[in-house]
Amino acid sequence: MNSKNKSPIPWAQPxxxxxxxxxxxxxxxxxxxxxxxxVGRFERDVAAFSGLPFAISxxxxxxxxxxxxxxxxxxPGDEVIVPGFCYLAAANITLQMxxxxxxxxxxxxxxxxxxxxxxxxxxxxxxxxxxxxxxxNVCEMGEIMSLARSKGVPVLEDAAESFASTYMGRQSGAIxxxxxxxxxxxxxxxxxxxxxxxxxxxxxxxxLALYRSHGxxxxxxxxxxxxxxxxxxxxxxxxxxxxxxxxxxxxxxxKRIHRTYTAALKGIxxxxxxVFRSEVDPVLWTLALELDPxxxxxxxDRVIEQLAVEGIETRNGFYAASQLSIYPxxxxxxxxxxxxxxxxxLPTFPSLSDQQIxxxxxRLAALRA
Ligand SMILES: Cc1ncc(COP(=O)(O)O)c(C=O)c1O
Numbered sequence: 191m192n193s194k195n196k197s198p199i200p201w202a203q204p205x206x207x208x209x210x211x212x213x214x215x216x217x218x219x220x221x222x223x224x225x226x227x228x229v230g231r232f233e234r235d236v237a238a239f240s241g242l243p244f245a246i247s248x249x250x251x252x253x254x255x256x257x258x259x260x261x262x263x264x265x266p267g268d269e270v271i272v273p274g275f276c277y278l279a280a281a282n283i284t285l286q287m288x289x290x291x292x293x294x295x296x297x298x299x300x301x302x303x304x305x306x307x308x309x310x311x312x313x314x315x316x317x318x319x320x321x322x323x324x325x326x327n328v329c330e331m332g333e334i335m336s337l338a339r340s341k342g343v344p345v346l347e348d349a350a351e352s353f354a355s356t357y358m359g360r361q362s363g364a365i366x367x368x369x370x371x372x373x374x375x376x377x378x379x380x381x382x383x384x385x386x387x388x389x390x391x392x393x394x395x396x397x398l399a400l401y402r403s404h405g406x407x408x409x410x411x412x413x414x415x416x417x418x419x420x421x422x423x424x425x426x427x428x429x430x431x432x433x434x435x436x437x438x439x440x441x442x443x444x445k446r447i448h449r450t451y452t453a454a455l456k457g458i459x460x461x462x463x464x465v466f467r468s469e470v471d472p473v474l475w476t477l478a479l480e481l482d483p484x485x486x487x488x489x490x491d492r493v494i495e496q497l498a499v500e501g502i503e504t505r506n507g508f509y510a511a512s513q514l515s516i517y518p519x520x521x522x523x524x525x526x527x528x529x530x531x532x533x534x535x536l537p538t539f540p541s542l543s544d545q546q547i548x549x550x551x552x553r554l555a556a557l558r559a
Pocket of ligand 1: 276
């Protein structure tokens, strides 16, 4: 097999097998294309799914984090602990708010932040800990919540990449009592752009709804606080409702993909798969692995180019915060930097076939020295 007789394999691709079109047309015909009935329905559905009582939709996963920060009353100068290797949305919003991101190391096997790494950077000024469930893994929430409770610091779970992954049977994003999801096009369920905050705190939920909509609730044009417009549209929510209705089949396919990749890659020298602890039942956002530079002396970025020639789209891992000049205070984080230099993520989306996975794995194996 070679790339000439195959169509290219994208890194991600949303699949719409269910009622997406029907719900979208329904929303369109209703003429309610900003707010509308699907928004409330999607919020209720996500709350029920998460197991927490309140879900507040947002225009994307980043504004969901921003809303959570506003609701918590984050102030300039507050310290927010965030992982040094992850999609750095939480760190960026921390800077946006004039607060200080403090970066914690990640575990080299799980690619996730640990309680020990958080404890190492906790100070009197720590106002919030953000954990990021990277690539669909879930951080060691038992240990992290014990630490956070003993220090009286709230924990926000950024579960943008781990929708439907569970930890000891609980939905990621809903373990600490405050979490966020993203529904961007590559995510496990998608609304194009979209996000959600879930919480168990009634007062916080009310505040988030206010900040989302210019501080206005019942009384038109009456601003109770200086908020934003972070609203999700009815059209987006219609897609979300349809995606949630068939979540079981999406999860089944993502688990199949995880199993097939694992079986194909497990024994290959030079490839180190992301590790999932026994408490975690993962639903992968993307299959991520670390390449051993001894087996791949051409380097990860060259491997990405070589796979592209074979018709396979892949992505590099996140840059470590310590490698980015926008975080000049970040100290060196060796695990984060090693992952940043060597992680590659492979095509992962529900309609990816086992044959396509075998092709990806065989090409990746063939590129070893
Ligand atoms: C961990 C994490 N947090 C936040 C976000 C931001 O979500 P969005 O793209 O919906 O703003 C992403 C997105 O890709 C993410 O991976």
